[in-house]
Amino acid sequence: MRIPFSILGRGRRAPLLIFNHTFVHTLVGAFIGLILAAPLTGCLTESRAEEPAAADPGYSDEGWTPEKPVLPKGWPALAWPQDNPYSSAKAVLGRRLFFERALSRDSSIGCASCHKPEEGFADRGMILSDGVFGQKTHRNAPTLSNIGFGTAFMFEGGAPTLELQALAPLFASNEMDMTQEAIESRLAADSVYVRLFRQAYGEGPLTLSGVTKALATYQRTLVSSRSPYDQWKAGDKNALSAAAKRGEALFNGEKADCWHCHAPPLFTDGKFHNLGFDSVNTDLGRALITSLTVDEGKFKTPSLRNVGLTAPYVHDGRFATLTQVVEHYNAGKVPQANTDALMRPLGLTSQEVSDLVAFLEALTDSAFTAGSPKPENFR
Amino acid sequence: MKTFFSFKKMLVVASLFASAVLLGACLTDTKTETVIVGGPDTVKLAREGKPFELRFYPQFGSDTLKLGKKYRTAGGDSIRFEFAKFYVSEISLIDSLGAEHRLAGLFLFDMFDSLAVARGYASTTILALPGTYRGIRFSIGVPNDLNHRDAATQTAPLGMSSDMFWSWNSGYIFNRTEGKVDSAGTQISVAWHIGGDTRKLGVSLFTLTGNGATTLTVSPSTGGAACMNVKYDALLSTGLNTGGPLKPSVNVGERQAHGGAILDRMFLNSAAMFVIRMFS
Numbered sequence: 001m002r003i004p005f006s007i008l009g010r011g012r013r014a015p016l017l018i019f020n021h022t023f024v025h026t027l028v029g030a031f032i033g034l035i036l037a038a039p040l041t042g043c044l045t046e047s048r049a050e051e052p053a054a055a056d057p058g059y060s061d062e063g064w065t066p067e068k069p070v071l072p073k074g075w076p077a078l079a080w081p082q083d084n085p086y087s088s089a090k091a092v093l094g095r096r097l098f099f100e101r102a103l104s105r106d107s108s109i110g111c112a113s114c115h116k117p118e119e120g121f122a123d124r125g126m127i128l129s130d131g132v133f134g135q136k137t138h139r140n141a142p143t144l145s146n147i148g149f150g151t152a153f154m155f156e157g158g159a160p161t162l163e164l165q166a167l168a169p170l171f172a173s174n175e176m177d178m179t180q181e182a183i184e185s186r187l188a189a190d191s192v193y194v195r196l197f198r199q200a201y202g203e204g205p206l207t208l209s210g211v212t213k214a215l216a217t218y219q220r221t222l223v224s225s226r227s228p229y230d231q232w233k234a235g236d237k238n239a240l241s242a243a244a245k246r247g248e249a250l251f252n253g254e255k256a257d258c259w260h261c262h263a264p265p266l267f268t269d270g271k272f273h274n275l276g277f278d279s280v281n282t283d284l285g286r287a288l289i290t291s292l293t294v295d296e297g298k299f300k301t302p303s304l305r306n307v308g309l310t311a312p313y314v315h316d317g318r319f320a321t322l323t324q325v326v327e328h329y330n331a332g333k334v335p336q337a338n339t340d341a342l343m344r345p346l347g348l349t350s351q352e353v354s355d356l357v358a359f360l361e362a363l364t365d366s367a368f369t370a371g372s373p374k375p376e377n378f379r
Numbered sequence: 380m381k382t383f384f385s386f387k388k389m390l391v392v393a394s395l396f397a398s399a400v401l402l403g404a405c406l407t408d409t410k411t412e413t414v415i416v417g418g419p420d421t422v423k424l425a426r427e428g429k430p431f432e433l434r435f436y437p438q439f440g441s442d443t444l445k446l447g448k449k450y451r452t453a454g455g456d457s458i459r460f461e462f463a464k465f466y467v468s469e470i471s472l473i474d475s476l477g478a479e480h481r482l483a484g485l486f487l488f489d490m491f492d493s494l495a496v497a498r499g500y501a502s503t504t505i506l507a508l509p510g511t512y513r514g515i516r517f518s519i520g521v522p523n524d525l526n527h528r529d530a531a532t533q534t535a536p537l538g539m540s541s542d543m544f545w546s547w548n549s550g551y552i553f554n555r556t557e558g559k560v561d562s563a564g565t566q567i568s569v570a571w572h573i574g575g576d577t578r579k580l581g582v583s584l585f586t587l588t589g590n591g592a593t594t595l596t597v598s599p600s601t602g603g604a605a606c607m608n609v610k611y612d613a614l615l616s617t618g619l620n621t622g623g624p625l626k627p628s629v630n631v632g633e634r635q636a637h638g639g640a641i642l643d644r645m646f647l648n649s650a651a652m653f654v655i656r657m658f659s
């Protein structure tokens with residue numbers, strides 16, 4: 001058996017390796033070695049990740065079985081973070097946590113108190129929502145429809161991930177007002193959660209990070225894509241009323257020009273705009289994050305999915321109806337320098353305003369709102 | 380026989396190669412220490428360092444700031460403080476040539492924890508190399524690379540239990556001060572939260588050469604200390620509109636600082652909060 005001298009270091013002239021029998025064996029050996037080592041190094045790498053890559057057993061809870069969303073053709077990808085990939089166990093846990101009132105200091109509210117599934121995961125009729133001990137939130141509760149597609153969360157966009165966003169309401173003194181210790185100890189004392197955490201993360205302590213990851217996983221499953229508008233887009237010509245069809249043409253045309261910021265299919269550009277609500281910005285909005293004067297009074301564009309269920313509207317809930325919102329755009333006032341360049345009088349007739357509202361109401365996805373029934377712990 | 384040897388040869392090479400790949404993977408996996416360029420020489424500090432105490436004395440004017448006690452501000456308000464915490468990081472001692480000697484640590488100082496209330500100051504002790512120094516530099520804030528990680532997984536002094544995480548902003552409040560101000564017979568809450576990467580405050584405290592100059596000495600036998608006053612009256616030195624002091628009893632916009640012009644104003648005010656009390 002000859003081994004290349006460069007390895008053995010015997011000082012003899014190395015044999016020619018090109019097309020040499022020994023070289024071929026060396027190459028084959030190295031290839032086999034690589035194949036042998038690959039799965040093991042894969043295990044080493046995987047062991048650093050939070051979860052094993054085992055097949056998902058398909059957990060369910062109280063008859064609710066989560067599904068990793070399958071997106072319609074033409075939709076953007078739904079990004080699952082590397083450190084928090086989808087699993088049915090986390091979705092099951094996240095859903096229960098989403099409806100859990102014990103996650104508030106006085107056990108009066110859960111996430112679902114302000115983000116009700118039947119109301120498009122918003123808080124219909126509430127300008128500001130109820131926090132613990134009779135307090136009020138600072139802003140109107142936004143819809144969570146398709147929230148997993150976002151890249152910046154909350155109206156000023158300060159939270160870069162859903163995992164981090166979950167910390168905001170949990171710890172805000174006027175919302176759920178919890179502490180890390182209280183969250184972990186309350187859940188650890190509940191045998192149901194002990195079981196669900198074990199399913200989701202295996203053995204180990206019940207942690208706040210496990211809570212936020214599960215909540216984020218559940219929220220990423222909240223995909224709304226089966227509205228009458230979607231059915232119409234898929235070829236069902238009768239899915240939209242005549243008024244809604246006229247409204248759709250206005251929405252996606254230059255006259256009403258809604259699509260620039262509320263582009264289908266998500267009906268949001270995910271960006272920040274000042275819509276000329278006031279001459280003075282009492283709420284700084286995006287500027288709270290950037291400290292830039294030009295960002296004062298700018299707020300993240302909300303999705304219009306299920307907007308017919310989520311009144312009142314905009315960050316401070318000042319508009320009670322969709323008609324009022326459309327009329328605001330129709331007026332196109334520019335009360336301050338930060339007002340978005342696209343704000344201008346639109347010249348819509350009352351019929352066109354009505355048609356636009358009909359179209360917006362056709363974005364209601366009843367399968368979506370009915371698809372996440374309240375679990376036992378929220379009744 | 381030749382085939383047997385060839386097979387054996389392949390096995391040897393295969394095992395050598397697999398071992399090398401696995402070894403590489405293992406070495407990568409076990410490399411957990413983070414090396415920070417320009418950071419402290421932790422090995423040398425551990426070997427040669429002596430105890431060096433950082434003390435922060437809360438003050439209001441010439442008085443010691445006490446939890447719940449009422450103070451009269453320059454603007455004429457009656458104020459009592461209920462919460463006063465700040466982060467200190469990126470600590471360096473400055474030698475006679477102006478060179479920085481970085482010390483290790485990120486600390487959260489609570490002016491009102493039980494020990495600080497009992498002593499009249501908040502304190503921590505770290506390691507510093509013996510020598511004579513001209514002064515000390517530190518930042519009021521959290522280094523950028525730690526400021527935006529998942530707070531749910533961070534531990535003290537960071538993390539949610541610090542009461543310093545700005546959850547809607549995904550970063551930490553660097554300097555948090557809260558209390559109550561008398562206003563028309565009622566008590567109104569004031570909360571000034573200074574934070575954001577651009578508002579990490581660099582503090583440089585030096586003694587000038589010449590008469591009355593002191594130096595900061597870290598003794599080879601007993602170590603040393605830097606004692607600083609934290610002047611909460613300075614935080615209220617300048618208000619938003621008038622150029623005069625803050626007057627939150629009247630000016631609604633000066634009662635809460637989380638962003639915008641008032642936050643920038645409070646950040647500028649905070650630059651005068653930290654002064655030398657005594658170097659030993």
